[in-house]
Structures are given as structure tokens and as C-alpha cells.
Amino acid sequence: MSRFQAGSLSTKSVVDLTPLPADIPKVEEVGATSAPLKSAAFFIGAYCKPYNEDFMLCKNENRDPAHCLKEGRRVTRCAQDLLTKMQQNCMEQFAAHYECLERNNQEYYLCRKPERKLNACMFEKLGLTKTIPGGGSQGQQVHELSNPIYKAMQK
Amino acid sequence: MPPAGGFEPIKYKRNLPTRGPGAYVILGGVTAICAFGFYRLGKGNLEKRELEREKVWARIHLVPLLMAEGDRDTYRRRAAAVEREREIMKNVPGWQVGKSVYSNPKYEQTSIVVL
Numbered sequence: 001m002s003r004f005q006a007g008s009l010s011t012k013s014v015v016d017l018t019p020l021p022a023d024i025p026k027v028e029e030v031g032a033t034s035a036p037l038k039s040a041a042f043f044i045g046a047y048c049k050p051y052n053e054d055f056m057l058c059k060n061e062n063r064d065p066a067h068c069l070k071e072g073r074r075v076t077r078c079a080q081d082l083l084t085k086m087q088q089n090c091m092e093q094f095a096a097h098y099e100c101l102e103r104n105n106q107e108y109y110l111c112r113k114p115e116r117k118l119n120a121c122m123f124e125k126l127g128l129t130k131t132i133p134g135g136g137s138q139g140q141q142v143h144e145l146s147n148p149i150y151k152a153m154q155k
Numbered sequence: 156m157p158p159a160g161g162f163e164p165i166k167y168k169r170n171l172p173t174r175g176p177g178a179y180v181i182l183g184g185v186t187a188i189c190a191f192g193f194y195r196l197g198k199g200n201l202e203k204r205e206l207e208r209e210k211v212w213a214r215i216h217l218v219p220l221l222m223a224e225g226d227r228d229t230y231r232r233r234a235a236a237v238e239r240e241r242e243i244m245k246n247v248p249g250w251q252v253g254k255s256v257y258s259n260p261k262y263e264q265t266s267i268v269v270l
Contacts, residue, residue, distance in 0.1 A: 006165030014268070018235035020227065029224055037217055050220040064262035065226035065233070072223030079220045108213070109206050131210050142205035149199040150206060 027073045030080055036105055039098040039115075040086060042130040043122055047076035055113065063112045089125040095116040115143060236268055 020026070032040075045052070051074045058068040086094050095113040102111035122128045132141055142148070176184075237253040244250045255263060 014231050016233065016235055018238075020231045021234050024227075024230075027227075029227075030220065037220075038213055039212035041216045045212070046221075052216070055219045055223060059222065062262060064192065065230040067262075069227065069230060070225075072219075072226050075219045075223045107240065108209055132205075132212050134208065135205070140205065142202065145202070149202050155159050 024069060025073065027076050027078065030076060030083065032083060035098040036083070036094070036100040036108060038101055039094060039109075040083060041129045043086070043126075043131075044079050044082055046131070047082045047126075048075060048129050051078045053076045068138060086122070087107065090118060090121040093121045104152075109150050112143065112148075112151070119143075123154070189229070232268075233265065 025114045030037075037044075039132065051071070055068060055071040061067065080100045093114065097111060097118045100111035100114045101107075119130050122130075130141075130143060132143070135141060241252045244252065257263060
């Protein structure tokens with residue numbers, strides 16, 4: 001006959017609220033959810049390229065989290081800077097695109113219409129373009145196809 | 156006796172009305188439709204590959220941002236754990252706080268959290 005026995009280990013989830021050590025400079029976290037981040041991903045890649053590459057090269061040197069804190073803060077500040085600029089300049093198109101992504105399983109190909117508007121606005125106001133690296137022999141950009149085969153059923 | 160004006164001519168010709176397009180037309184039509192379908196399929200496969208690449212690159216662009224955030228959190232919790240360890244082991248002479256059990260300078264993720 002079996003009887004419930006309390007385990008020797010606690011099953012409560014542990015939340016460690018200790019703040020960062022005081023000698024580490026403070027940085028606000030980005031705090032954006034997945035759809036706005038996905039909407040802004042290519043612009044983050046274009047705008048923050050030097051910081052991102054610096055951080056990844058640093059991580060390649062050493063995987064210790066303590067090793068790349070400085071580069072990591074730069075990456076976060078750059079992303080915040082870009083998101084603030086997007087909000088100031090293209091908030092309407094940005095919101096339309098990420099809400100479309102939220103409704104469509106976060107698939108880019110179902111949201112080409114708001115995406116084109118956002119890309120146009122970003123190029124006009126901030127001079128950033130969405131470029132997918134690589135792209136086959138012709139360097140084709142799938143988001144610029146005029147008559148794609150995979151598209152939303154309803155226009 | 157024959158009827159007046161003679162007998163009408165005997166109907167001996169076969170009566171075969173045309174019955175739609177011929178065999179070669181149907182064969183050709185089916186072949187053409189299949190060829191167009193396979194062409195679209197091939198184009199669609201190439202496009203699907205490109206869509207997948209777009210998705211992958213979006214994630215690649217976000218990796219440094221998310222990793223930086225995760226690193227700060229890991230570092231914060233590790234520092235707190237080391238502080239706890241220092242407090243617990245303060246009466247043990249010769250105890251090195253936060254020392255790895257492996258004699259390897261490579262970074263190792265901690266698998267045990269001292270509460």
C-alpha cells in the first residue's frame with residue numbers, strides 16, 4: 001500500500017529578486033513582446049549591426065555571461081533607441097504590422113500589405129531598408145515579390 | 156409494282172456523329188495542365204525556401220538582443236547565489252566561494268542553485 005510522502009526537495013518555484021550588483025551599470029530591458037520584435041527584427045539587424053556583431057564576437061570568445069555584459073548593454077540600448085525612433089516616426093504602420101502578425105500566427109507572408117507600408121515609412125523617415133542576406137543567385141527578396149504563390153487567401 | 160417515282164435510295168452509310176475532341180487533344184491537354192501544375196509547384200517550393208530563410212534571418216537579427224537580456228539575468232542570479240554561499244560558508248576556513256568543482260577554466264553553466 002502506498003502512501004503520500006513529501007519529497008525531500010521543495011517543489012515551489014523560486015523567484016530570485018536580488019537586484020544586479022551595484023557595480024554593474026543599470027540598463028532598462030526592452031520589454032517588447034514577440035510580435036513587435038518580429039516586426040522590427042530586420043530594422044534592428046540593420047540599425048544595430050555593429051553592436052550586434054561586436055556582442056556575438058565577444059560571446060564567441062567566451063560564453064561566460066559576465067564576459068560580455070558591456071557589449072550586451074550596448075545591444076539593448078541600441079534596440080531601445082531604434083524602437084523609440086520607430087514609435088516616434090512610424091507608429092501607425094508599425095502597430096498595423098505587428099497587430100497583423102499577432103492575428104496571423106506571426107507569419108510574414110500573410111502580412112505583406114502592412115509590411116510594405118512600414119518598410120516605405122522606415123525608408124522615408126529613418127533610411128532603413130529590410131534586406132534579407134543571401135537570396136539565391138539573383139539576390140531575390142521574397143518580401144518584394146509582386147505576385148507571390150504563397151499569400152493570404154483573403155486580400 | 157414499284158411506287159410512283161421509284162424506290163428511295165438505300166441508307167447504307169454509317170451514322171457516326173462527332174464525339175468531342177480526339178484522343179491526342181485530350182492527351183495533350185492533360186499533359187499541358189500537369190506541366191503547368193508542376194511548374195507552379197517548383198516555383199512554390201523555391202518561394203517557400205525563401206520564406207523560411209526570411210524567418211530564420213529575423214530570428215538571427217534578434218539573437219544578440221535576447222541573449223544579452225538573458226545573460227544579465229543569469230549573471231544577476233549567479234551573483235546572488237555566490238553571496239548566499241559566502242554567508243553560509245563563512246565559518247569554514249579555506250573555503251573558496253564560487254569555485255567550480257571542475258579544474259577547467261572554461262565557463263560551465265551552474266546546475267545547482269544554493270538557496
